[in-house]
Amino acid sequence: MALLVCLSLVAGLLTAFYYWTKKKFSYWSNKGVIGPTPLPIVGNFGTVMLQQESAQLYVKKVHLKYKGEKLVGIYRGSQPAILVRDPELIKHVLIKDFNIFQDRGISTSSSRLSDNLFGADGEIWKILRQKLTPVFTSRKLKDMIPLILKCSNSFTKYVDNLIEKNVEHEIRSLTSKYTLEVIGSCAFGLDLNTVSDEENEFSLIPKKIFKPSIYVRTLVILDMIIPGIKKKFNTSSEIQDFFVNLVRSVIHERKGKPSNRKDFMDLMIELREQGKASRRKEDGVSEIEIDDLMIAAQSLVFYTAGFETSAASMSFLIHEMALNPEIQERIHDEVCRVYEKYNGELTYESTKEMPYLDMVFDETLRKYSVAGILFRKSLADYTFPGTDVTIPKGMPVMISANGLNADPEYFPNPNEFNPENFSPENKKNIPQCAYMPFGEGPRNCIGLRFAKVQSMLGTAAFFKHFKVEPSSKTKRVLEYDPKGIVLVTAHGIWVKISKR
Template identity: 75%
Template sequence: MAFYICAALVTVIFCSFYYFMKKKYSYWYNKGVKGPTPLPIVGNFLTVMLQKESATEYVKSVHLKYKGEKLVGLYRGFKPVIVVRDPDLIKQVLIKDFHIFRDRGVSASSSRLSANLFGAEGETWRILRQKLTPVFTSRKLKEMVPLMQQCVDKFLKYVDYLVENNVEHEIRSLTSKYTLEVIGSCAFGLDLDACKDEENEFSIMAKKIFTPTTYARFLVLLDMIIPGVRKLFTTSTEIQEFFLGLVRNVIREREGKLAVRKDFMDLMIELREQGKLSRRNDDGISEIELDDYVIAAQALVFYSAGFETSAASMSFLFHELALNPDIQDRMYNEVCKVYEKYNGQLTYDSLKELPYLDMVFEETLRKYSVAGILLRKTLETYTFPGTNVTIPEGTPVMISANGLHADPEYFPNPSKFNPENFSPENKEKIPQCAYMPFGEGPRNCIGMRFAKVQSAIGTAAFLKNFKIERSPKTNTEFEYDPTRIVLITKGGIWVKISKR
């Protein structure tokens, strides 16, 4: 008798589980949205959870697989997620209906540094964006160019030393030294001497930011099944304490002095003296307290985005120049002409006279999209224009930037490195929101122009002095590390560098 009761109980549990799964995973089918078949409990992200591929690469594969579909349905655990493929609908999400898709919906950890410009939501984001925008005006960037030039000079001396002594050097770590030096100088007024100190505390911290611990990765994976669960767990405070200490030291050193550098920290100190940051809206005035933690949170984002992403882009660019000497020669000739015209110095205005360098940089960002997924969350029930698909408030939205960039519908022969994709006549043919290395709309990357300027100055100076060629360790195809936050190649990026 007991056996039959147990068997019946097991059957009931199994059937209940089956129908629960069937109901949960029929969500997109019932809405007429196609998508890959989910697995029980984990949904569509098993390979990401097992760290066999990154979320960026997985969503890219989904984008490319469902050709002709405007929308694709996925499940993150039990949570329905929609991937928007069509540039016109992407434009609706990122620009026209931005007020509905203002927030990223990033599930933050319990760290007090989570209140940063990248992850902030609602009025907090609006206030931070409004107050931080002055850091990246043309006038500010123009003032930063001499600081960048000093960093370039140190970088060139270091590379010259490597070449003179036949020291092999992986190009990603090499470009990281340059961008780290620039961020230290332009954001915090610090001389990091990154080229001399192999284990600078800033470079050590960068590795910790972009190489999450096993515990941190576990929390991210758990959060994929149970959204929001990360907030219930404490995380390491090492990164938080580092940036909090950095901010407090800089504030203490500059307190009571005139704002000479006019850099990121000068602006933060100026805003801090106001006590609270405010913004007038339809409901009155919104305010946030600008304490040391909020400043440290912005410093973390500025440091992370400005250092790692630009270093990655420059390293991929140098890799392609080693494989394409004709492109390198054309860039070199253009750079030499501008240097000659401006008496051996690059200025902010002279960068406008390097159109081919800009084309190569844009093509690098297309082929190697460092930040490959754009995330949004709907703040109300929304029907995508021209479709019958309606999603409820709180639905996560994903847009695969690197999927769009690898889509032959917008970029013929996308696996080929072809700067002509961004010639003036071809650039006009690219649909809006089909090319978005820095995002699009009001929530695009605030440091976009800073990234372009520091990369252009560093690349031009490097090409003026050095030639890049293949080495025996140069790979033509990359395998990417699925455990890393940004696009990182396994085995590094190796080229041969020689003097001009």
């Protein structure tokens, strides 16, 4: 009898689970939206949860599979989400109907570090965007050029010494030394001395951010299955402590007052002196407290975005130049002409006189989208224009940047590295929102000009002095780390560097 009761209970639970699953995973089919077939519990992200492929490469695969579809229905665990493929609809999400899609909806942490310009939503994001925009004016960028050039000179000297050893070089680790030095100098006024063989806490902390522990990765997986569970756990105390201590150290060094550097930390100290930052709106004034934790949160996103994405893009560019020597020589010739025109010293204006390097940089960002998914959350029920598809308030929205960049509808032979995709005559034919390396609309990357300037100056200095070619470890087709938060190669990016 007891066995019969147990069997009946199991059968009942399995039946209930079956109908629950059927109801949960019939959401998109009931709306007539096609998409990949989900599996129980994991939805469409089983391979991501098992760390067999990264989320951005999986979403790219889905984007490319459903050619001709404007919208694709997917399931993140049991939660429905929608993938927007069509550039016109993407334009509505990111620009025209921005008021409905202004939030990313990606914060799953209880830590105040999530109150940063990238992850924050609502009024916190609006205030931060308004207050931090002055850091990236053309005038501020011009003031930073001498600091960036000092870092690029240190970088080329370091590489020059490495070449004497006549060994193969992992280029991602080299470019990260340069970009981390730039961020330390331009954002925090620090000489980090990362362009050396020595490792310090500043060069080690990115590994903890971009290569999270098994514990943190497990919580991320559980959060896909049970949305919101990650907020119940604090997963960033070590990272938070690092940035809070960094902020307090800089503030102490500047005696609590802005210096004459006019850098990121100066602006944050000015806001800290005010105590609160506010924004006027129709129904009153919104305020947020600017304390050390709030400054640490902004420092985190400036540090990681300015360091990691630029280092990755530079390394992918150098990899392609090793495989495309004719393009590399054309860059070298252009850079040498500009150096000669400006008496051997680059300037802010000189970056605008390297159009071919700019094309190569854009093509690198197309072929290797470091941050491959744009996330948004609907703040109201919304019907996509020209369709009968309505999504409810709170629905996650995804856009695959690397899917668009690999779509032959917009880029012929997308697997080929071809800077001519961005020649003046071809660039104007790319639909708006089909190429968005820095996002699009009011919530695009605030530091896009800084990122491009630091990358172009570093790249120009590198190819002025050095030549790269394939080494015995060079892979023509790169393999990617399935655990990577951003686009990271599984085995590094190897080239052989020689002096010019």
